[in-house]
Amino acid sequence: MQDTTKEIRDKVVLVGLNSPVLKQEENADEDTMEELSALVETAGGETVGIVLQNRPSPDPRTFIGEGKVAEVQLYCENTGATMVIFDNDLSPSQMRVLTQLLGVQVLDRCGLILDIFAQRAQTREGRLQVELAQYQYLLPRLTGMWTHLERQAGTSGKGPIGSKGPGETQLETDRRHIHRKIDKLREDLKDVRRVRGTQRQQRRKNEVPVVAIVGYTNAGKSTLLNHLTGAGIPANNRLFDTLDTTSRLLRVSDTLDVVVSDTVGFIRKLPHQLVEAFKATLEELEYADLLLHVIDVSNPEWQLQAAVVENLIRELGAGELPRIDVFNKSDRLPVGEIMPHGEDICAISARTGEGIDRLLEMIDQRLDKGTRRVVLHLPYDKGSLLDMLYREAKVEQVEYGETIDVTVVCGPRTLGQVQPFMED
Numbered sequence: 001m002q003d004t005t006k007e008i009r010d011k012v013v014l015v016g017l018n019s020p021v022l023k024q025e026e027n028a029d030e031d032t033m034e035e036l037s038a039l040v041e042t043a044g045g046e047t048v049g050i051v052l053q054n055r056p057s058p059d060p061r062t063f064i065g066e067g068k069v070a071e072v073q074l075y076c077e078n079t080g081a082t083m084v085i086f087d088n089d090l091s092p093s094q095m096r097v098l099t100q101l102l103g104v105q106v107l108d109r110c111g112l113i114l115d116i117f118a119q120r121a122q123t124r125e126g127r128l129q130v131e132l133a134q135y136q137y138l139l140p141r142l143t144g145m146w147t148h149l150e151r152q153a154g155t156s157g158k159g160p161i162g163s164k165g166p167g168e169t170q171l172e173t174d175r176r177h178i179h180r181k182i183d184k185l186r187e188d189l190k191d192v193r194r195v196r197g198t199q200r201q202q203r204r205k206n207e208v209p210v211v212a213i214v215g216y217t218n219a220g221k222s223t224l225l226n227h228l229t230g231a232g233i234p235a236n237n238r239l240f241d242t243l244d245t246t247s248r249l250l251r252v253s254d255t256l257d258v259v260v261s262d263t264v265g266f267i268r269k270l271p272h273q274l275v276e277a278f279k280a281t282l283e284e285l286e287y288a289d290l291l292l293h294v295i296d297v298s299n300p301e302w303q304l305q306a307a308v309v310e311n312l313i314r315e316l317g318a319g320e321l322p323r324i325d326v327f328n329k330s331d332r333l334p335v336g337e338i339m340p341h342g343e344d345i346c347a348i349s350a351r352t353g354e355g356i357d358r359l360l361e362m363i364d365q366r367l368d369k370g371t372r373r374v375v376l377h378l379p380y381d382k383g384s385l386l387d388m389l390y391r392e393a394k395v396e397q398v399e400y401g402e403t404i405d406v407t408v409v410c411g412p413r414t415l416g417q418v419q420p421f422m423e424d
């Protein structure tokens with residue numbers, strides 16, 4: 001959709017608000033501002049200043065209060081900044097007011113992340129997903145984003161946003177247009193996904209277990225996949241380097257081959273439109289037999305980052321899956337530092353390869369434990385489970401007697417669903 005790449009190369013002033021009435025995850029602090037600055041860099045911009053404000057409560061109209069707005073405006077003039085990005089979420093009306101008062105483009109973290117995704121999406125599905133998220137984000141902000149629409153229509157209306165608002169009728173037309181666009185995008189996405197669903201079913205039939213690598217952005221997911229499989233995926237020191245899921249076959253041991261998938265990284269305050277839009281890509285998670293949660297243990301914020309990932313995993317319906325916590329970048333820890341340890345924890349360095357052998361052993365154990373040949377006695381009213389087994393596992397024999405007796409080879413996830421009908 002809109003290409004805001006040009007704008008984000010600008011000099012940027014970052015603004016964050018800390019207030020006791022905001023929830024912890026909505027507040028800004030030095031760490032979140034640093035992360036925001038890294039996001040600006042990923043987007044190709046340059047941070048020229050950071051303003052962190054403490055306030056008892058956000059101002060409903062200007063968020064940071066008129067006095068602070070004047071200060072930020074002066075800051076922009078002095079530094080030549082052409083864009084101000086807020087770490088906190090702004091309401092559509094706050095964004096409009098601030099754009100007017102500051103006289104430069106105003107974005108919030110969500111908007112910035114959406115822009116980055118728009119720049120970096122490669123596959124057709126990725127692009128469709130980002131476009132869908134952008135339109136959903138755009139809808140309530142329509143007046144403020146007017147120039148984008150104009151540009152998109154090819155009339156190249158440049159100039160400060162909000163300086164020339166469209167008439168109400170024009171707005172209505174735009175809204176209808178966007179609703180139609182959203183419907184169309186959903187349809188297109190459905191088509192793309194149908195193909196992937198078929199591929200996945202094929203994999204299920206062959207009983208190749210799926211291992212999904214998840215984790216905070218920049219934790220080292222792609223580096224790990226590269227190390228494991230020689231996948232050769234770009235792995236750069238910037239946020240959201242990977243947007244598309246890449247899968248590779250990995251020989252874990254003589255008897256076990258798995259498919260390993262790299263996935264898009266998570267971040268705090270991930271725009272919910274993006275979570276929605278990317279749910280399908282992240283479907284890989286739901287269908288995985290094992291998750292590798294990669295944690296950058298050299299980051300002082302790793303605990304908070306891990307919690308963000310945990311929450312998103314749950315939100316995506318993958319909270320119950322078997323999981324190994326992979327503590328990565330152990331080479332960066334000071335000698336003598338104690339690593340977290342436990343049964344489902346593995347410390348590695350994806351860069352030096354340290355600990356990878358043990359990780360492979362753990363993967364082997366976890367998956368091997370799961371894949372078994374079992375005999376089930378399904379009551380006739382549970383006949384639908386048989387369909388599921390045909391879809392997701394390898395059915396070897398079916399006999400119809402008092403119950404439906406099925407001999408089947410299946411992985412841990414499938415096994416969980418048919419456990420009550422298993423023969424001892």
Ligand SMILES: Nc1nc2c(ncn2[C@@H]2O[C@H](COP(=O)(O)OP(=O)(O)OP(=O)(O)O)[C@@H](O)[C@H]2O)c(=O)[nH]1
Pocket residue numbers: 215216217218219220221222223224234235236237238239240241242243264265266328329330331332348349350351352
């Ligand atoms: N020192 C050290 N650096 C690492 C290690 N693993 C990854 N890195 C570096 O960390 C940066 C990010 O690695 P990626 O593999 O791109 O991280 P990612 O999780 O795929 O990141 P996104 O795709 O952006 O979400 C790169 O500069 C890697 O070289 C490690 O074990 N040790």
Ligand SMILES: [Mg+2]
Pocket residue numbers: 221222223234235241242
């Ligand atoms: Mg990556």
